[in-house]
Amino acid sequence: MRQITLGLKLLLNAALSLLLCSVATGQSIARHDPIKIVFVGDIMLDDLPGQYIQDGKDPFASFTSLFKSADLTIGNLECVVGTTGTKEDKPFVLRAHPRVLPTLKKHFSALSLANNHSGDYGPEAFSAMLDLLNEAGIQYFGGGKNLRAAHEPVIFDVKGRRIAILAYNLFFPRSFEALEDRPGSAWGEDDYVRAGIKRAREFHRADIVITYPHWGWENEKMASANQVALAHLMIDSGADAVIGGHPHVTQNIETYKGKKIFYSLGNFVFDSFDTEDTNTGWAVEMTIQPDSNISWKIFEAKLDGQGIPRNNGQIKIP
Numbered sequence: 001m002r003q004i005t006l007g008l009k010l011l012l013n014a015a016l017s018l019l020l021c022s023v024a025t026g027q028s029i030a031r032h033d034p035i036k037i038v039f040v041g042d043i044m045l046d047d048l049p050g051q052y053i054q055d056g057k058d059p060f061a062s063f064t065s066l067f068k069s070a071d072l073t074i075g076n077l078e079c080v081v082g083t084t085g086t087k088e089d090k091p092f093v094l095r096a097h098p099r100v101l102p103t104l105k106k107h108f109s110a111l112s113l114a115n116n117h118s119g120d121y122g123p124e125a126f127s128a129m130l131d132l133l134n135e136a137g138i139q140y141f142g143g144g145k146n147l148r149a150a151h152e153p154v155i156f157d158v159k160g161r162r163i164a165i166l167a168y169n170l171f172f173p174r175s176f177e178a179l180e181d182r183p184g185s186a187w188g189e190d191d192y193v194r195a196g197i198k199r200a201r202e203f204h205r206a207d208i209v210i211t212y213p214h215w216g217w218e219n220e221k222m223a224s225a226n227q228v229a230l231a232h233l234m235i236d237s238g239a240d241a242v243i244g245g246h247p248h249v250t251q252n253i254e255t256y257k258g259k260k261i262f263y264s265l266g267n268f269v270f271d272s273f274d275t276e277d278t279n280t281g282w283a284v285e286m287t288i289q290p291d292s293n294i295s296w297k298i299f300e301a302k303l304d305g306q307g308i309p310r311n312n313g314q315i316k317i318p
Helices: 002-030 047-054 061-068 098-105 124-134 191-203 225-236
Strands: 036-043 072-077 110-113 139-140 154-158 161-169 210-216 241-243 255-257 259-260 268-269 282-289 296-302 309-315
Touching: 036 061, 036 161, 036 191, 061 098, 061 268, 061 282, 061 296, 061 309, 072 161, 098 124, 110 309, 124 139, 139 154, 139 161, 161 191, 191 210, 210 225, 225 241, 225 255, 225 259, 259 296, 268 282, 268 296
Parallel strands: 036 072, 036 268, 072 110, 110 139, 161 210, 210 241, 241 259
Antiparallel strands: 036 282, 154 161, 255 259, 282 296, 296 309
């Protein structure tokens, strides 16, 4: 009996050793694979893009192959999604019907809510949108039910590495900001940014940290001094890249301490614009190599009269 018991123990130990070896080998192989993340700019699904989806068409169809080639796809949801709430007193208010959610789910790993339109129908509608996103299985970041939740990064474990992405809004109205007892978006105060990046590194144990701010002045092709100062603070605080949006046009690109800053990716899905610059956006592909080096590609998006992007192919990084 003792011999049988000993034999079983030996078999179990051998099986456990094989399992651990298999897991370790799998992780080792995974860490030798590059990771691709595609970022796009502002996505507004009210008005004509919303009607496009209602008609059974996919506004992201031209970029499907690029999205499918990526491990992660990230965008900024520049509107409320829902049917409730009261319009805020501001020049433009944007709200998409929940019917757009399956299309977003199909294409995006996570969406930022840190922008100047996510609160267009008040905090109750913002909170209801969070519930709709949760029910649809769509991850989001840069917004939450309270201050702490809004400032949490979205975390992905990809090929043996941990990726953290943080979003911040820096364009008014600041009344959309999440508070201790109010849902809303993450406001980009310097102290919040430093603390958020530090928490992503130390608490969440992220290997790569990316910030995705909503900032700058509309229609300005060059980043403002405030954008530059905050982007440098993000890198100095530990971010590996900064990828911004809001100005409705693409902006300049900077390399700071060996790390890329894309100040604005411009519009991606957005109607009612009538200039070449406002109807030209970028999809940026970030490739993280096994040795942690990062390379970049830019794919140009040309928006038509309905605000729907066409993939114009890869372009040279300006």
